[in-house]
Amino acid sequence: MAIKTTKTRWKDVVLVCKKCQKKLDGGFGPDGDKSLKKALKKYLRPGDGKGRKAELAVIQTGCFDICPKNAVVAINAANPKQLLIVPAGADLFEVKARLGLDDGRRLKPTLKVVD
Numbered sequence: 001m002a003i004k005t006t007k008t009r010w011k012d013v014v015l016v017c018k019k020c021q022k023k024l025d026g027g028f029g030p031d032g033d034k035s036l037k038k039a040l041k042k043y044l045r046p047g048d049g050k051g052r053k054a055e056l057a058v059i060q061t062g063c064f065d066i067c068p069k070n071a072v073v074a075i076n077a078a079n080p081k082q083l084l085i086v087p088a089g090a091d092l093f094e095v096k097a098r099l100g101l102d103d104g105r106r107l108k109p110t111l112k113v114v115d
Contacts, residue, residue, distance in 0.1 A: 006052070008052040008053075008057070009052065009053055009055055010052070010054065010055065010056070010057045011055045011056065012055070012056050012057070012076065012077075012099075012100075012101050013057045013059065013077040013078070014040060014056070014057070014058045014074055014075070014076055014077070014101070015060075015061045015074065015075045016036050016037050016040075016058060016059070016060055016072060016073070016074045017060075017061065017062075017063055017066075017072055017073040017074070018060040018062065019062070019063045019067070020063075020067070020071065020072040020073050021036060021037065021060065021072050024036075024071075024088055027072075027088030028040075028086075028089070028092065029042070029043060029092070032088070032089060035072075036058075036072045036074060036086060036095075037060060039092055040058050040092065040096075041054070041056060043092050044056065044096050056101065064083060066083065066085065068085045068087075070087060070088050071086055071088065072088075073085055073086075074086055074095075074099065075099075076099045076100050078100065079100055084099060
């Protein structure tokens, strides 16, 4: 059998630990009821296609052997040297920036506390 190829519209591929997500049972999105995978796909690329037609592929993978409490391990496949430990309830725009994703929207400035 010959090796074949197929095209995608993916610009970014994010790998997310399936085991961490299962332990957390939600924790992301405005209501805190979505997994990191679903929250990234829904809120960072609204109106985007599905599957190979999407610009962002968020793929669940096996354990990274870090197993943080109340957090999920994620990695941008384009930058495999840096694993990101995302705590439940983390701001998705900050997660986007830390993963190096660009969806065409600006990151909201964070408020700085002055002593």
